[in-house]
Amino acid sequence: MLEIKGLKVKLEEEDKQILKGVDLKVEAGKVHAIMGPNGSGKSTLSYVLSGKDGYEITEGEATLGGEDLLELEAEERAALGLFLAFQYPVEIPGVGNMTFLRTAVNAQRKARGEEELSAADFLKEIRAKAKTLKIDADMLKRPVNVGFSGGEKKRNEILQMAMLEPKMCILDETDSGLDVDAMKLVSEGVNALRDAGRGFLVITHYQRLLDHIKPDVVHIMADGRIVKTGGPELALEVEKNGYADILAEVA
């Protein structure tokens, strides 16, 4: 599904290498987690994959279903099936949540040469999906993320994911700013989308999210590289001992 080979990335504005050769392969139907200390390059990886400006790719490649991601615009990557759940979802005053989502859904459909979803069908679908995430009608009507609590914003991200039905979902610290109940709700939303045809890359600092979204593979990222890969037990080791032991071991 998602394949990253020897990816090296520096900031466009300053001579700072962030990713120093990342290799990663996420298969369809699998959940991979990336853990790592602050500044290890986890969020940068998610931004680079989804097409944010400001980064220069100096080496390496990234493909989704065999298609070269790095040559594409952000919206083309999305239409190809890549989805990033933002760590900090952006507030957009004056644009209704529903208008935004419908524009997004139909833009992707159009880009893929599919028929656009009618207003009625869209409404039916979004209402059903919003309900399972406990997003009420008022939240759907309100401007995108404006006045939403931290938990509401993250639930809104998952709603977008559910509506857009991507092939590859990257969750960037989706657990940050969530209380226990909200984390449970968000995780249930994510788990409901787990599917044989869909891959997940879950970026997190903490094991606790992985209690709810059980990963198949756990990677430890440090200083711009994946330094260790293992099963779910690796996350438990981090939780227990911190990163210091692992980092010392691979150094």
Add this chain to the structure above:
Amino acid sequence: MAAVAKNQEATAARLDRLTVPSSGQWAAETREATLSRLREMGLPERRDEYWKYTRPDTLTQADAPAAAVYETGEAPLFDRFDRIKVVFVDGVFDEDQSDDLAGEGLSIERLADAVEKDIHWAKELYGVLEAKGQVPVERPLAAFNTAYATDGVVIHVTGKVAKPVNLIYQHKAESSDAVLHHVIKLDAGAEVTVLENGPAAARFNKSMEVDVADSAAFHHVRAQGRDHERRAVTHLFGRLGTESVFKSFTLTVNGRLTRNEAVLELTGDDAVAHVAGACLGDGDFHHDDTVFVTHDAVNCESRQVFKKVLRNGATGVFQGKILVQPGAQKTDGYQISQSLLLDEDSQFLAKPELEIYADDVACSHGSTSGAIDEDALFYLRARGVPKDIATDLMVMSFVAEAVEEVESEELRDEIIGRLESWLERRRG
């Protein structure tokens, strides 16, 4: 002094070539008095401080610069509303296209008819708010309008009027030069909505004087555009009585030169005055909002909300002032003017001012100029929204605060719908 004398001379030479429209006694007197004021102040010149950012020459020169007649090919704005249509073609009232000038709770007359009479109630308003609005800043083009206006409407609102009055302008002659003047008088407790739309003329000088008596409410929604070649100067004068409401919103799309002045005075306690505008400009677009709000009573609220979206070298101007007179305590004054610059060639010139002579007031003002928020743009694109559509969503987001000043949800939806369709056309 030499410059003033020279300008007075030039103004006299310009005015001597013009004919004052046929008028009965009251209007003749008003026009004569106005003309002497105008000769004294002279027409605006580029060196005038109040015209620092906007060149007045095409507005003052003898002949209107030609403007190609613009065919929109789209249904006129407000078409789906049940309203009283008053149509002006190149500044002349068109009876055939207009509805009967009658309605429950109001009386409407053509200005051209009202000025022919020797006695008319409009005397107490026509040119009166304009004359008052000349202090402390002179507005010679408004005086010019009072002196030379050939037509317009004179509306007396006595009750709560359900149907909006829609002033519809049509431009049919390439070099038409229209001077229209509307007078609207709202009795105590009366309510009316006035809509304005359509390209008016190659050059358009329009005034509207609105007297809002105690507890009355005046709503004004106007659209200018998309006739790019026009040159327009408009003045909106308002006087607000106790507990009255005055809300005006203007949408402007395109236009080589537009100067919209609003001069509002809150004279009764607990009055509310909102004036807002959103504009989209492209290329040699020049749009100037000049606003002067005077608080002269206690516990009044005023809001000025202006948003300009500019690209390809377009220019936006905002000159806005809140003047709080001595004794106007508990004033709540707010002013925001912002531009969204879609490229580096466009410019926004803003002069926000507060002048406060009372000590118990809350006044704030802000002015910003900026590019599209890259994080927000990325967020939209990461959801699959193509860059051009994402940019237009950000444009809608940017102007939302101004559009939300339109109180009627139906009218707000009409404005939003039209804005969206204009943006869609622009994307091609």
